[in-house]
Amino acid sequence: MKYLIINGSPRKQNTYNVIKQIKTNLDGEFEEINLIKENIPICNGCYRCFNECEDNCPHFDKINPIIEKLQECDGIIVGCPVYAMNVTGLLKNFFDHTAYFYHRPRFFTKKALVVVTTAGAGHKKVAKYIDETLRHWGVNKVYRLSFACGGKDSFDDGKINKIAQRFGDDMELHSPKFEDVMFYNVWKAMALSKDPIKADNEYWVEKGLVNHDFAPEVRLNIIKKTFAKIMFFILKMVIK
Ligand SMILES: Cc1cc2nc3c(=O)[nH]c(=O)nc-3n(C[C@H](O)[C@H](O)[C@H](O)COP(=O)(O)O)c2cc1C
Structure with a gap:
């Protein structure tokens, strides 16, 4: 297994200790x-x-090596402290550079572990935001570890070990949330609309994603399959 750690803290302290x-x-x-x-x-x-x-991003030379590492890894670990009740500017700036993943999702077979620390508040909200962002990228399953450490830099190792082992042992592809199925079909309908964004259309067609109700590698049960088809039908009408 190859793990890529993305540290969104300017320091290697609390979050890094986890x-x-x-x-x-x-x-x-x-x-x-x-x-x-x-x-x-x-x-x-x-x-x-x-x-x-x-490739035409003016910061492509900085961003692309990280994207390549994301493509190569099996598991992603994203760590970030809470700053002003949100992620750090460092992580947000990185996420802004990957916003096109929302339009052109990928990483459907990867799993991720999100680590957030805070002095007192905001850790659950921030962990949820990072989790949602990674699922918009296409990541199959996201685990979360978040701590309010109140000035200390030691953490509940038992809790860390439990979630880390679950993350490490997890080899299956999980059924997506309804929300993820909906977003897949939003972008699919947009890519196939009458006047699509060219880059989106090319991506969805080239990757063959247009032929599926959700990421081809991930199985949907009959309920989610039906939901996907209905969503796509409605969205196609709305976008038209
Ligand atoms: C600029 C800045 C903003 C912060 N904002 C918050 C906050 O809104 N709420 C909070 O409880 N802690 C806040 N903290 C505390 C950090 O989230 C906390 O100490 C965290 O564990 C630091 O992680 P690190 O050692 O990995 O950088 C802030 C710290 C800094 C430096």
Whole structure:
């Protein structure tokens, strides 16, 4: 197993201590991206990733090596402290550079573990936000570990070990949430609309995603399959 760690903290302290404990539970190779060291300029909202192609992002040389590592890994670990009741600017800036994944999802067979620490508040909300972002990327299953540490930098190892082992042992492809099935069909309907964003249309057609109710690798039960078909039908009408 190959794990990619993305550290959204400018420090290697509280959140990083949790990640270190997680690593003791996992077998495999680890690669680490400390976003502070990547010096990724702020997303300037040029829309090139959406409308042209992600290769035309002015910060492609900074972003692409991380995307390649995401493609290569089996598991993603995203760590972030709470800053002003949200993610750090470092992580948000990275997420902004990957916003085109919402339109063109991928990573359907990957799982992720989200780690959030805070002094007192916001950890659950922030962990939920990162979880949702990763599922918009297409990630199959997201585990969460979040802690309010109140100034300490030691954590409940029992809780960390339990979730880390579940994450490490998880080899199955999980059934998606209804929300994920809906978003897949939103973007599929957009990509197939009369006047689609060219890059989206090409991606959905080239990858063959247009022929499926959800990511081809992931099985849907009959209820979710029916839901997907109805959603797509309605969305196609609405978008038309
Ligand atoms: C700029 C900044 C903003 C913060 N905002 C919050 C906050 O809104 N709520 C909170 O409870 N803790 C807040 N904290 C505390 C951190 O979330 C907490 O200490 C975290 O564990 C630090 O993680 P790290 O050691 O991995 O950087 C903030 C810390 C900093 C530096």
